Amino acid sequence: MLFIDPLFLFAVLPLAICLFYVFGTLCGPSAALGVIVVTSAIFYAPYGALPFSILAGSLCVNLAIGLGLSSARFVSPAIRQLLLTGGLVFNFLLLGAFKYFDQIAALVAPMAGPILGVVIPAGISFYTFHQAVFLLDAFKRQEDVGKFLAGADGAGGKLSVFTRYAAFVALFPQLIIGPITYMSEFSPQALRPGFGRLRWVDLQVGVTLVIVGLFKKLVLADNLSTLVSPTFAGASTNLPISSNDAIMAIAGYFFQLYFDFSGYSDIALGIARCFSIRLPINFDSPLRASGIVDWYRRWHITLTRVIALFVFTPLSLWGTRYAAQRGYKGWKRRAFGAWLPFLLNFQIIALWHAAKGTFALFGLFHGLWYVLETEVKASKTFKAYRARTSDRFRGLTGMAISTLPLMLSLALFRSDSVNAFGKLVASVGNFAPPEIGQVDGNPRGWLKIAIAAFIVYLLPNIYEVLRNYRPGIVTYENRSTAVAILRVAWRPNLVWGLYLGGLAIVAFTYLNIPAPFLYAGF
Amino acid sequence: MNPLSNFVRSASSNNRTASWILRVLDSGRGFLPVISVVWALATAAYVFVGFADPYEIRFVKNTVRLADHPYPEKIVPRLLPVAAQDGADLVVLGASTSVGYTPVMLRQAFRGIERPINLSFGCAGLDFFALAFPRLEASHTLKRFVINLDATFIKGCTAGFGNLLDMRFYNETWSQPVPDFSVEGIDVAVRVLRTGVLDRPAWQPRFEDRVEGHEDSVPPITASANAMQALTRAANIAHASGTDAPEFPCSDIPSLNALVIPAVRRMAARGVQIDFIAPPYSLANYSYASVMKQGSDGGGDFFVKVMALRRCVMEATSGVPHIQLHVFDTDFSITGDLNNYKDPIHLLQYDVYKKIAMRIAGGGDLLTPSKWPDFQQALKAGIDQYRP
Numbered sequence: 001m002l003f004i005d006p007l008f009l010f011a012v013l014p015l016a017i018c019l020f021y022v023f024g025t026l027c028g029p030s031a032a033l034g035v036i037v038v039t040s041a042i043f044y045a046p047y048g049a050l051p052f053s054i055l056a057g058s059l060c061v062n063l064a065i066g067l068g069l070s071s072a073r074f075v076s077p078a079i080r081q082l083l084l085t086g087g088l089v090f091n092f093l094l095l096g097a098f099k100y101f102d103q104i105a106a107l108v109a110p111m112a113g114p115i116l117g118v119v120i121p122a123g124i125s126f127y128t129f130h131q132a133v134f135l136l137d138a139f140k141r142q143e144d145v146g147k148f149l150a151g152a153d154g155a156g157g158k159l160s161v162f163t164r165y166a167a168f169v170a171l172f173p174q175l176i177i178g179p180i181t182y183m184s185e186f187s188p189q190a191l192r193p194g195f196g197r198l199r200w201v202d203l204q205v206g207v208t209l210v211i212v213g214l215f216k217k218l219v220l221a222d223n224l225s226t227l228v229s230p231t232f233a234g235a236s237t238n239l240p241i242s243s244n245d246a247i248m249a250i251a252g253y254f255f256q257l258y259f260d261f262s263g264y265s266d267i268a269l270g271i272a273r274c275f276s277i278r279l280p281i282n283f284d285s286p287l288r289a290s291g292i293v294d295w296y297r298r299w300h301i302t303l304t305r306v307i308a309l310f311v312f313t314p315l316s317l318w319g320t321r322y323a324a325q326r327g328y329k330g331w332k333r334r335a336f337g338a339w340l341p342f343l344l345n346f347q348i349i350a351l352w353h354a355a356k357g358t359f360a361l362f363g364l365f366h367g368l369w370y371v372l373e374t375e376v377k378a379s380k381t382f383k384a385y386r387a388r389t390s391d392r393f394r395g396l397t398g399m400a401i402s403t404l405p406l407m408l409s410l411a412l413f414r415s416d417s418v419n420a421f422g423k424l425v426a427s428v429g430n431f432a433p434p435e436i437g438q439v440d441g442n443p444r445g446w447l448k449i450a451i452a453a454f455i456v457y458l459l460p461n462i463y464e465v466l467r468n469y470r471p472g473i474v475t476y477e478n479r480s481t482a483v484a485i486l487r488v489a490w491r492p493n494l495v496w497g498l499y500l501g502g503l504a505i506v507a508f509t510y511l512n513i514p515a516p517f518l519y520a521g522f
Numbered sequence: 523m524n525p526l527s528n529f530v531r532s533a534s535s536n537n538r539t540a541s542w543i544l545r546v547l548d549s550g551r552g553f554l555p556v557i558s559v560v561w562a563l564a565t566a567a568y569v570f571v572g573f574a575d576p577y578e579i580r581f582v583k584n585t586v587r588l589a590d591h592p593y594p595e596k597i598v599p600r601l602l603p604v605a606a607q608d609g610a611d612l613v614v615l616g617a618s619t620s621v622g623y624t625p626v627m628l629r630q631a632f633r634g635i636e637r638p639i640n641l642s643f644g645c646a647g648l649d650f651f652a653l654a655f656p657r658l659e660a661s662h663t664l665k666r667f668v669i670n671l672d673a674t675f676i677k678g679c680t681a682g683f684g685n686l687l688d689m690r691f692y693n694e695t696w697s698q699p700v701p702d703f704s705v706e707g708i709d710v711a712v713r714v715l716r717t718g719v720l721d722r723p724a725w726q727p728r729f730e731d732r733v734e735g736h737e738d739s740v741p742p743i744t745a746s747a748n749a750m751q752a753l754t755r756a757a758n759i760a761h762a763s764g765t766d767a768p769e770f771p772c773s774d775i776p777s778l779n780a781l782v783i784p785a786v787r788r789m790a791a792r793g794v795q796i797d798f799i800a801p802p803y804s805l806a807n808y809s810y811a812s813v814m815k816q817g818s819d820g821g822g823d824f825f826v827k828v829m830a831l832r833r834c835v836m837e838a839t840s841g842v843p844h845i846q847l848h849v850f851d852t853d854f855s856i857t858g859d860l861n862n863y864k865d866p867i868h869l870l871q872y873d874v875y876k877k878i879a880m881r882i883a884g885g886g887d888l889l890t891p892s893k894w895p896d897f898q899q900a901l902k903a904g905i906d907q908y909r910p
Contacts, residue, residue, distance in 0.1 A: 007699060494548070495548065496553060
C-alpha cells in the first residue's frame with residue numbers, strides 16, 4: 001500500500017488507530033504493538049508474496065542473530081564477531097542479490113536480460129540498513145537492545161519479542177522509504193508503561209503532519225511533475241527542448257523531489273505519532289542549505305547518519321591510522337583521513353539508489369564538493385571571513401552559491417543517462433522557435449515554481465511550526481532560516497483545525513492521480 | 523507565544539463579541555472535530571463512489587449507457603468495461619490518429635449501428651490493446667469493430683509522454699478497490715445514478731467541440747511558417763523518406779500474431795465485421811519523421827514500419843470472411859494536402875474523418891495482396907515526389 005491510497009487513508013489507518021488504542025488500553029503495550037505488526041503486514045501484503053516472504057525471513061534471521069549478540073551466553077568475542085559479520089553479510093547479500101544483481105548484470109551484458117528477473121522488494125534498501133544498525137547496536141550490547149529483547153523465554157516470550165522486533169523494523173509508516181530509526185530511539189517509547197494509551201496530543205500532532213505531508217506530495221510535488229516528466233523524457237528520446245522548458249524542468253525537479261520525499265517523511269512521522277511513536281526527522285529545509293555539508297545535515301538525514309556510521313567513520317579511522325603509521329602530514333594525512341572516506345561515503349550514498357552511471361557521477365560530484373567545502377572552511381581565509389560576517393549573511397551567501405549546483409546535480413540524478421542530462425543542460429541555451437513535436441511548455445510553469453520557491457525559502461517547515469510539541473527526534477540541530485514574522489507556532493485549536501481541514505480537502509481532490517512516491521523506486 | 527494568542531488577548535480587552543469569536547477560534551476543543559468531519563466526509567464520498575461504480579470496474583450492471591458524444595481523452599481508457607458489457611455495437615480502437623471519429627459521425631456512416639463508441643486516445647498502446655481485445659471479444663452486442671493501425675501497435679507508447687491509461691482501473695488489486703475515487707469520480711457517479719449515462723464530469727469540455735468545427739480554432743500546420751520550413755528541409759534531403767529501406771519483418775510486430783490476429787479471427791468467425799484502417803499520414807511526414815525524429819519512437823524507419831503494419835495485417839487476414847483492410851494513403855487529396863492536418867500525422871478536419879468513415883462503411887479502399895504492389899509503388903512515388 002501507499003500512504004496516498006484512499007483505502008489506506010480512509011479505512012486501514014483509522015481502523016488501525018482505533019484498534020491500537022482499544023487494545024493498548026485494555027490489554028497493554030504488547031497488544032498495541034501487535035496491532036502495529038498486523039497493520040504493517042496488511043500494508044505490505046499488496047507488494048506480493050515474494051517480498052513479504054523476504055521481509056519475514058529477514059526479520060527472523062536478524063532477530064535470531066540479535067538475540068545471540070545480546071545474550072549473556074555468548075561471551076567469546078570471536079563468536080560474537082562472527083555472528084555480527086554473518087548478520088551483516090546476510091543483510092547486504094540480500095540487498096545486493098535483489099537490488100543490484102540484475103542491474104550490474106544489465107551493465108555488463110545489456111542484451112542478456114535480467115537473470116533473477118524479480119522486482120526489487122519494496123523497502124529492502126531501508127529495512128536492510130535498519131536491521132544492520134540494530135545488529136551493530138546489539139553487538140555493542142546497548143542497554144536499549146537488551147531491554148527490548150528481554151524475556152524471550154518460552155513460546156509466549158518469543159512471540160512477544162518477535163512482535164516487538166517486527167514492530168520496530170516493519171513499522172508500516174517507515175517500512176517502505178524510511179526514516180531509518182535506531183533502536184535507541186524506538187525502544188524507550190515502545191517500552192514505556194503507558195504505551196498504547198490515548199494521548200490526544202499525539203493524534204493532534206500526528207494528523208497535522210499527515211495532512212501537511214499529503215498536501216506537499218499530492219498538491220505541490222505532483223503538480224510540479226507536469227513540468228518535469230515530459231522534458232526529462234524528451235531529453236532521453238532526443239526530442240527538441242526549449243530553453244524555457246529545460247530551466248523549468250531542472251528547477252521543477254529540485255522542488256518536486258523535495259516536496260515528494262519530505263512529504264512522505266512528514267506523513268510517516270505523522271502516522272507514527274498517531275501511534276504514540278516519534279520518529280527521527282528526515283528533512284529540515286534542505287533547499288535552504290548553505291552548502292553541501294549543510295545539505296547533508298538537512299536532506300535524508302537518517303540515511304546520511306547510517307552511511308556515515310557504516311562507511312565514513314570506519315574508513316576515516318582506518319585512513320587516519322594508516323596516515324599516522326606512515327608519518328604522513330598535511331594534505332596526505334587529510335587525503336587518507338577525510339578526502340577518500342568522503343568520496344567513498346558519497347559514492348555509496350549515490351549507488352545505494354541504484355547501480356547507474358548518473359548516480360555514480362552524482363556521488364562523485366557531491367563527494368568532491370564536500371571535500372572542497374571542508375577544505376575551504378578549514379582555511380585561514382574562511383575563518384577570517386567567518387569572524388567578520390554574520391551567520392545570516394554567510395547562510396544566505398552559501399545558499400546563493402549552492403542552489404544552482406544542487407539543482408544541476410539533482411537533474412543529473414533524475415536523468416535516464418549522462419547523455420540525456422547533457423542534452424537537457426545544452427537545451428538551456430536553445431532559444432530557437434518551437435519545432436514540430438517539441439515538448440510542450442507549461443504555461444503556468446513559472447507560477448508553480450514561484451509558489452514552490454515561496455514555500456521553500458520563506459515559510460517555516462512543519463517541524464518549526466510544531467516546535468512546541470516535539471514532532472520528531474532531532475539528529476542535527478540546524479538554525480532556522482525562515483522569515484521570522486512567518487514563523488508561526490502551531491496550536492491544536494479551531495483556527496488550525498480549519499486551516500488544516502482546508503489543506504486536507506485540497507489534498508484529497510488530488511488523491512486519484514496515480515503518482516507513486518519518487519523514492520519508492522529505491 | 524502564538525501571534526493569534528497575543529491578538530486574542532489584545533482584542534478581548536476591547537470588544538466582547540470579538541473576544542468571544544477569537545476565543546472560540548483559539549479554543550483547544552475544535553481541532554480534532556474539524557479534522558474528523560473532513561475525514562469522515564471524504565470517507566463517505568469514497569464509499570459512495572465505490573458502490574456507485576460508475577465505470578463498472580467492480581460490478582457488472584448492464585444498465586449504464588455511454589454518452590452520444592466523444593469523451594475527453596483522459597476518460598476514454600476507462601470506458602472499456604462499459605463499452606464491452608453494456609451494449610456498444612460498434613467500437614473504434616486506436617491511438618491518436620483515430621480520436622476524431624465521433625459517435626454521431628459513426629452512426630451516420632454505418633447503417634444499423636445505434637451505440638457506437640470510439641475508444642481511441644492519444645498514445646494508446648499495447649497495454650491498452652491487450653486489455654481491450656479479450657473484453658471486446660467477450661461482448662455479445664458488438665457488430666462492428668474498427669481497428670486503427672496506429673504506430674503504437676509496433677512499439678507501444680513511450681512512458682512519460684502522457685500515457686493516459688491508468689492501469690489501476692484494470693489491475694483488480696484488493697489494495698486499490700476504488701481507483702475512480704476523485705472529485706470527477708463523485709460527479710460521474712452522481713450522474714450515472716441520476717441518468718444512467720456514463721458521461722464526462724460537467725466541468726470538462728465536450729471533446730467534439732475540438733473536432734466538429736475544430737478547424738476554426740486550431741490552425742492547420744500550413745499556418746506555421748516554422749513547421750513548413752522544417753518539413754520542406756526534410757523533404758529536400760535525398761532518401762530521407764526511407765522508401766528504399768529494406769522491409770520490416772512481421773515477426774518484429776509480435777502484438778499482431780500474439781494478440782490482434784487470433785482475436786479478430788475468432789470474432790469474425792462469430793460474424794463480427796472487422797475493419798482495419800491504415801491511418802493516412804501526410805506524405806510530408808515520412809521524410810520529416812526520418813530526419814527530424816531520429817532516435818525517437820515515431821522516427822527513424824517510419825516508412826518501413828508503417829508499411830509492415832499494413833502488409834502483415836493484410837497477409838494474415840487475406841481471404842478471411844468479415845475482415846477488411848482499408849487504406850487511404852494513396853488518396854493524395856487527403857495525404858498530399860497539409861491543410862487537412864494539424865501536424866504531419868494528425869488529421870484536423872471533421873469532414874475528412876467523416877469522409878473516411880463513410881468509405882469504410884461502404885467497403886471501399888480495400889487493400890488485398892493483389893493490389894499490394896501497385897499500392898506500395900504509388901505511395902513510394904507520392905512520397906518521393908512530394909514537396910510541401
